Amino acid sequence: MVLLKDKKLIISLLFFFLFCLIAIVNHYSLRTFFDLGMINQALYQLGNLQNPLFTLGIDGKDMPFLATHFSPIIYLYYPFFLIFGHLTPTLIQILAISLAGVPIYKLSLLFLNNNKTLANYCLIHFYLIWGIYSALAFDFHNNVIGSMMVPWLTLFLFQKKNYLLIIASLLMVMCMETFGIWLFTVLLIFIIYQFKHNKHLNKIALLVAFAALVYSLLVINFVMPSLQNTAQNLQFGRYSHLGGSLAEVFLNLIKHPKIIVEGLFTNLKDKSFAIQKIIFLLFLFFSGCFLIYKNPLFIFIFLVPLALKFLSNDSGLFGIYHQYSIEFVPLLSMVLIFGLNKTNFLIRERLALACCALTAVCTFASLNFSLGEYDYKANSSFYKPVHFKPGLDLGSVKQSLKLIPIDAKVSASSCLSPYLFQRRYLYHFPIIKDAKYIAIIKNNRSTWPISEEAHQQKIDLLKKSGLFKVISDQKDMIIFKAKEN
Structure with missing residues (x-):
């Protein structure tokens, strides 16, 4: 009976069950793809004491697994792989998303005067964001796991639990080679916010931020090209129109800032209008980003994932689908929590409820209408009988x-x-x-x-x-x- 009175637990369990309905049903219905296959293959090879090899590339080239995306976190998955087998990555992804609700709730209490009703609204908002459903409907990817570290490290930063902040940061950068750069911007902005409001400068967090930045730059520029046996990182193929290296891309953007503006609404590869980008920006706005004016500094925590998404020549990255929107899920929650913190007490609950409703509408639209490339509606329509019909014997x-x-x-x-x-x-x-x-x-x-x-x-x-x-x-x-x- 005590558990039934715990609203946050009921909310989390309901969404956990919903996430299982999407991801586990898809997996057993053969509606997952080679991203999950490559992770399972790598885990299997680890069990055979082999250096994991990526052989599923559509170019037919074999390379070390860590040469595709530098994700050494897979080594931590292996003990679970011994128990759950090929279902392991799917379960880890569901748990990572579900458990990220814990720091969201605690951050809400911390910044919203311990108001449990508001905290529950913020928790519901987080679980409702369309980026979660598009990621679960698609497959498995380590950027989902890394993104779910953002609420944890933000909580630990403001709780001044530096040892836990270090652990969360380490787990995050182990998920993908670019996450150290993103982590640097996230930590730096929140450190500035913290200093601005209580004059406390967390030097440990600042050190972690710069260490993460250096780590990513070394991995991107030296480690991955070495593993790929190439002069330049193959991941730059998506940004080849901007330069052949991270430094070239950065300098080109500084020299030609109009590229950034064009990148908001066009495909930079052929200058064609990209409606998917406009849809994505509208989804961001109506899912809580309209509150960013309360904390304009928070614009900078969006820069790295936005740049990776909009400056690419791969149109599959532009819109709201796949796993390419998952990084924005925790950021939207941060904008809501810190935005409500600067909102009049009298309208906080109504504003939070409205934000939940708008986010739910966006998510419902993403599940029911084709709003971009490769929408995978059949994979995400957990509320329709067809979702539970695999379409195969x-x-x-x-x-x-x-x-x-x-x-x-x-x-x-x-x-x-x-x-x-x-x-x-x-x-x-x-x-x-x-x-x-x-x-x-x-x-x-x-x-x-x-x-x-x-x-x-x-x-x-x-x-x-x-x-x-x-x-x-x-x-x-x-x-x-x-x-x-």
Whole structure:
């Protein structure tokens, strides 16, 4: 009975259950993709005492796992992988999001005069933000885990718990190579805010901020190019129109600031109008960012994720979908909490409730309408019966996958990779290379990066090639095996 009276716990458990309905159902319905597959493959290789290898690239190149995104945090996942197997990354992502509600609630109490009603509104607002649902609907990515560290390290900063701040910061920078730069801006802004209001300068936090910045710069400019065996970091391919290195990009933006303005509404690759960017900015505004005028300094905590999103030549990053909006989830919560802190007591609760309602409308729109590329509505419509219908004969598909020996080299459809991780070499069809088996979903669920028509043509060519024989041809999946010489 005591637990039922704890509103924050009820709110958190309800959203945890909702998140499970999205992510776990998608995973078991084969609606996840190669991002999850590459993590499971890396964890499997760790268990075999191998240096994790990334082999699922659509360019057909193999490279060390940490050369794709520098995410050494995966080493911390392995003990859980021994227990939960291929479901591990999905569970970790759900837990990371759900538990981030704890510091959101505590920060709300800290800055809103211990008002539990307001704290509950802020907690609901956080869990409602569309960036969470687009990330869970897509797949797994370590930037979700890193983003969920922001509320924790912010709480520890203002509680002056420096040892916990260091741990949270370390976990965050271990998630992705760029997160040290973002962490630097976040900590620096909150340190300035703290000093401005109570004249306290947290020198430890300042040291952590600069250490994180140096770490990211070293990893981006030296460690990753070394792992990739290239002169320049391959991740700069998305920003090649701005320069070939981080320094070149930075200098180019300083010399030509109009690029930043153009980046707000156009695709810098071809100068075409990008409606996805306008939609994203509107979603930001109505989900709480309209309160940023209360703390204009907070604009700077948005700069790194906004730059990575809007200056890219990859249109998949521009809008509200995928995992590319998750960084803005904790930032919107910070804007709301600190904005309410500077709002008249008499209207705080009404304003918080209105913000929750507007955010809910934005999220509902993102789940029900196509507002950008690759919206994955079927993956996120947890409130519709169709979400619980996999659209495949799962029993037949998973039984047929048992025909493929563990550790055999395989080329597979993207949605099969999270289940075919138990091998050193796993390729993303239509990449075949030296694969001994090819497993393809036939219903066009995951034909990326080729069209549905090209996908069918590839299957037809395999049947006629004489190099492979069909060992299983079901309604939803076909499996080929290489003929022996």
